[in-house]
Amino acid sequence: MAGLKDVAEKAGCSIRTVARALNDNGYVHAATRERIVRIAKELDYRPNRFARSLRMRKSCELAVAAWSTDELHVAKVAGFEQVARRAGFFVSVYFSKGPAGAAELQGVLGELLPHRPAGVVFFPTNAAVARHCARHLGHEHTPYLFFDTALPGVDSVLLDRGQGVYESVLYLAAKGRQRIAYLGSRKDANRLDGFHRALAQLARAPLYVEVLHGAPESTWAIGKAAAKAWARQKPRPDAVQAYSDEMALGFLAGLHEIGARVPEDVAVVGFDDRRAAALAWPRLTTVAQPNRELGMAAADILVRKIKGEPEPPDGWNRTLPTKLVVRDSA
Amino acid sequence: MAGLKDVAEKAGCSIRTVARALNDNGYVHAATRERIVRIAKELDYRPNRFARSLRMRKSCELAVAAWSTDELHVAKVAGFEQVARRAGFFVSVYFSKGPAGAAELQGVLGELLPHRPAGVVFFPTNAAVARHCARHLGHEHTPYLFFDTALPGVDSVLLDRGQGVYESVLYLAAKGRQRIAYLGSRKDANRLDGFHRALAQLARAPLYVEVLHGAPESTWAIGKAAAKAWARQKPRPDAVQAYSDEMALGFLAGLHEIGARVPEDVAVVGFDDRRAAALAWPRLTTVAQPNRELGMAAADILVRKIKGEPEPPDGWNRTLPTKLVVRDSA
DNA sequence: TTGTAAGCGTTATCAA
DNA sequence: TTGATAACGCTTACAA
Numbered sequence: 001m002a003g004l005k006d007v008a009e010k011a012g013c014s015i016r017t018v019a020r021a022l023n024d025n026g027y028v029h030a031a032t033r034e035r036i037v038r039i040a041k042e043l044d045y046r047p048n049r050f051a052r053s054l055r056m057r058k059s060c061e062l063a064v065a066a067w068s069t070d071e072l073h074v075a076k077v078a079g080f081e082q083v084a085r086r087a088g089f090f091v092s093v094y095f096s097k098g099p100a101g102a103a104e105l106q107g108v109l110g111e112l113l114p115h116r117p118a119g120v121v122f123f124p125t126n127a128a129v130a131r132h133c134a135r136h137l138g139h140e141h142t143p144y145l146f147f148d149t150a151l152p153g154v155d156s157v158l159l160d161r162g163q164g165v166y167e168s169v170l171y172l173a174a175k176g177r178q179r180i181a182y183l184g185s186r187k188d189a190n191r192l193d194g195f196h197r198a199l200a201q202l203a204r205a206p207l208y209v210e211v212l213h214g215a216p217e218s219t220w221a222i223g224k225a226a227a228k229a230w231a232r233q234k235p236r237p238d239a240v241q242a243y244s245d246e247m248a249l250g251f252l253a254g255l256h257e258i259g260a261r262v263p264e265d266v267a268v269v270g271f272d273d274r275r276a277a278a279l280a281w282p283r284l285t286t287v288a289q290p291n292r293e294l295g296m297a298a299a300d301i302l303v304r305k306i307k308g309e310p311e312p313p314d315g316w317n318r319t320l321p322t323k324l325v326v327r328d329s330a
Numbered sequence: 331m332a333g334l335k336d337v338a339e340k341a342g343c344s345i346r347t348v349a350r351a352l353n354d355n356g357y358v359h360a361a362t363r364e365r366i367v368r369i370a371k372e373l374d375y376r377p378n379r380f381a382r383s384l385r386m387r388k389s390c391e392l393a394v395a396a397w398s399t400d401e402l403h404v405a406k407v408a409g410f411e412q413v414a415r416r417a418g419f420f421v422s423v424y425f426s427k428g429p430a431g432a433a434e435l436q437g438v439l440g441e442l443l444p445h446r447p448a449g450v451v452f453f454p455t456n457a458a459v460a461r462h463c464a465r466h467l468g469h470e471h472t473p474y475l476f477f478d479t480a481l482p483g484v485d486s487v488l489l490d491r492g493q494g495v496y497e498s499v500l501y502l503a504a505k506g507r508q509r510i511a512y513l514g515s516r517k518d519a520n521r522l523d524g525f526h527r528a529l530a531q532l533a534r535a536p537l538y539v540e541v542l543h544g545a546p547e548s549t550w551a552i553g554k555a556a557a558k559a560w561a562r563q564k565p566r567p568d569a570v571q572a573y574s575d576e577m578a579l580g581f582l583a584g585l586h587e588i589g590a591r592v593p594e595d596v597a598v599v600g601f602d603d604r605r606a607a608a609l610a611w612p613r614l615t616t617v618a619q620p621n622r623e624l625g626m627a628a629a630d631i632l633v634r635k636i637k638g639e640p641e642p643p644d645g646w647n648r649t650l651p652t653k654l655v656v657r658d659s660a
Numbered sequence: 661t662t663g664t665a666a667g668c669g670t671t672a673t674c675a676a
Numbered sequence: 677t678t679g680a681t682a683a684c685g686c687t688t689a690c691a692a
Contacts, residue, residue: 001470003669014679019671027677046444050384051669054684059380061422069408071401071605078399078425085426090445092391092422095408096415113331114376115420140331220609246609253611256586275401276606279550279576281583333685344663349687357661381685384668 002043011039022047053116062089062302063117065108067098071274072291073123076147079295080121087303089118098125102132109136119143119302130154143305145298145316155305155316157298161271162194164287164322168241168269169198171324177239177267181207183226183251184243191271195241207237209251219243220250227254230266238266239330245270245277245286252280252329267330282328290320332373341369352377392419392632393447395438397428401604402621403453406477409625410451417633419448428455432462439466449473449632460484473635475628475646485635485646487628491601492524494617494652498571498599499528501654507569507597511537513556513581514573521601525571537567539581549573550580557584560596568596569660575600575607575616582610582659597660612658620650 007022008015013032020026021036022045028036053059062084066073081091094112099105105125112120120142122133130146134154137144146156172180182195186208199206210229216222223242230236230251242248248270255262262268262282270277273288297318305316337352338345343362350356351366352375358366383389392414396403411421424442429435435455442450450472452463460476464484467474476486502510512525516538529536540559546552553572560566560581572578578600585592592598592612600607603618627648635646 005669015670016672016679016681017677020678023671025671029677032677048384048669049445050380050389051684052671054378054380054384054686055669055671057684069401069404071399071404074399074401074404074425077423081423081425085424085441090422092420093407093411094415095404095411111415115379249609249611253613256611274606275604276609279579279606280610281579281586283583335685345686346664346688347662350662353687355687359661362661378685381668382687384670385685385687387668 002040002045003048004045006043007036007040007045010043011036059116059118060089061115061117062091062299063094063112063115063120064091065094065098065112065120065122067094067096067123067125069095072272072289075291076123076295076298079292080299081295082292083296083299084303087299089303092117098123099129100126102128105129105132109133113140113142117142119145119306121145121147121298121302122149123147124149127151143302145302145305147294147298155301157294157301158317158319159190159289159294160319160321161188161190161287161289162192162197164271164289164324165191165194165241166198167194167324168285168287168330169195169202171326172239172241172267172269172330173198173202173204175267175330179207179235179237180204180239180241181209181230181233181237182243183209183223183240184211184247188243191241191243209233209237209240218250219246220253223247223250223252224254224257225250227251227258227260230255231258231260236266239269240266241269241271243271245272245274245284248284248286248329249276249280252282252284263328263330269324269330273325277325278327280329285327285330286325287322288325289322294320332370332375333378334375336373337366337370337375340373341366389446389448390419391445391447392421392629393424393442393445393450394421395424395428395442395450395452397424397426397453397455399425402602402619405621406453406625406628409622410629411625412622413626413629414633417629419633422447428453429459430456432458435459435462439463443470443472447472449475449636451475451477451628451632452479453477454479457481473632475632475635477624477628485631487624487631488647488649489520489619489624490649490651491518491520491617491619492522492527494601494619494654495521495524495571496528497524497654498615498617498660499525499532501656502569502571502597502599502660503528503532503534505597505660509537509565509567510534510569510571511539511560511563511567512573513539513553513570514541514577518573521571521573539563539567539570548580549576550583553577553580553582554584554587555580557581557588557590560585561588561590566596569599570596571599571601573601575602575604575614578614578616578659579606579610582612582614593658593660599654599660603655607655608657610659615657615660616655617652618655619652624650 004015021028021033149156270286277284334345351363479486600616607614
């Protein structure tokens with residue numbers, strides 16, 4: 001591993017000439033350049049990125065605050081990393097649990113920013129934290145981006161969750177399902193919008209499977225309990241779009257337990273396309289998020305911001321669609 | 331964000347004094363130190379790690395070559411990251427697919443090492459690649475470590491897979507299971523060792539569920555097909571330890587399809603404790619790997635190596651046990 | 661107890 | 677087309 005000086009010595013010229021030849025800026029005699037390039041390879045020259053970063057006042061590191069090791073997050077990170085690396089950056093990841101409030105965030109940022117990343121991506125947190133991040137980083141002039149956080153004044157790559165649910169409902173109807181119900185919290189506007197849009201188009205009234213109240217142990221448990229609610233409903237829904245794969249899988253478990261057949265008695269569609277969806281019985285039909293692609297889009301945008309490209313007229317935000325993956329449960 | 335000079339100016343002393351006060355080396359008048367610390371905080375002083383790394387000829391970055399986003403890998407990375415961060419390092423991750431041979435590896439290392447990480451961790455690859463890594467990095471004097479790669483001359487943190495299987499078989503026997511079978515390739519010495527050890531202790535002969543030959547699409551599919559083989563066996567095994575959760579989940583699917591009851595007709599135990607195991611029906615009893623702990627152990631060892639601690643008499647390797655997680659399938 | 665000055669390996673300025 | 681030389685912000689001998 002050699003430095004500029006070593007190459008210059010061996011080539012019999014100044015380090016400036018070597019730098020010119022290797023970085024491809026300024027005029028260098030063709031023969032000289034060739035000799036220098038050859039010697040650099042011989043000596044295994046590798047630029048010292050600390051010297052470079054120090055001098056150029058910019059780093060080649062992108063920080064990702066994932067706050068979690070959930071597979072949906074990790075897939076985004078992997079896509080992000082792929083295009084970031086191709087653009088010459090490397091990616092450092094924060095998996096540890098994220099900050100709950102602005103005070104806690106201060107500590108995290110204080111730990112993150114001294115590394116002087118060229119840019120930062122955040123995964124969703126609560127609105128207060130997100131806004132604080134945006135303000136803080138805007139003030140530091142550090143380019144940043146959020147995943148999946150629709151907030152005014154916060155640049156983000158987004159997911160159109162309604163689209164996949166819309167497709168799902170239409171698919172279920174085309175398969176002859178008459179009573180299509182939604183299983184999950186009524187507060188998820190995004191998914192429910194697609195649900196309602198599709199049903200309106202079919203000129204049908206929306207149905208719901210009742211979910212547990214209070215604080216249940218997990219969405220799986222809620223789904224499992226919901227199977228009993230489904231069995232009591234009359235007429236019973238013959239198709240169910242669940243809020244998540246976890247909930248759908250719990251629902252499946254509950255259905256198995258009471259002897260209901262899937263998809264004969266009821267078709268079940270999940271949301272997320274987790275690994276577990278393809279390993280279930282029956283293999284779960286589900287709405288897939290383009291996680292990897294979202295990560296790639298994020299890296300693309302962040303790199304543009306770092307390069308100083310002007311913000312497009314419609315802002316930096318980009319929205320990717322979700323789509324149905326058909327397996328055996330519906 | 332201020333530098334040493336800014337603080338020195340405002341404090342009315344030399345940068346050397348500021349450095350001494352802030353880095354806690356050498357003698358500084360108590361009052362001076364206090365004043366400097368206060369001003370540093372006021373000005374939001376943050377050491378420039380590029381300057382520091384350049385001068386001290388060492389980086390504070392640890393590179394992890396995960397080659398995959400599998401949850402088992404990511405859990406190790408997260409554990410690694412946690413203790414690495416606590417030790418003052420940050421972690422950059424490589425998720426992209428790993429090198430198949432030594433030639434491809436050359437390219438990957440050439441991309442990885444110019445960043446001059448303080449240390450590198452690799453996930454399992456084939457023996458040739460692993461040995462090449464070890465040789466190359468040893469030559470570069472870059473501390474390194476492998477995950478889960480038992481090879482002479484290669485430092486690694488290891489998993490005792492036999493232990494969990496041993497526990498599992500004993501558990502099944504204690505539950506009254508008479509015919510305990512193994513489902514999976516006969517080439518996995520690690521798991522099979524535990525299987526045979528336990529059966530020997532019980533003075534029973536080992537049984538096996540026949541698996542598909544040829545190249546099947548997935549281990550899930552193999553497991554599913556194996557359910558038919560199980561049904562034909564006589565006497566039928568009343569308990570099955572599978573090679574992996576995927577295979578166990580496929581087996582479960584096959585059993586459901588032919589109407590066999592789990593665990594009444596046959597108890598099923600998986601291996602890995604993937605997220606999907608807890609979402610299956612019935613919830614899968616499985617052997618869990620201490621992934622997070624393994625990652626933490628790896629970071630601990632790597633940091634010691636970087637600090638230059640002498641190699642312990644029994645080498646750097648450490649082995650962690652696997653253990654049974656009981657749910658509903660057995 | 662404090663300050664001066666050299667140097668880490670680049671890039672950038674300016675003159676030759 | 678090339679080469680001195682000065683930064684970049686920090687650590688560290690060495691001097692005061």
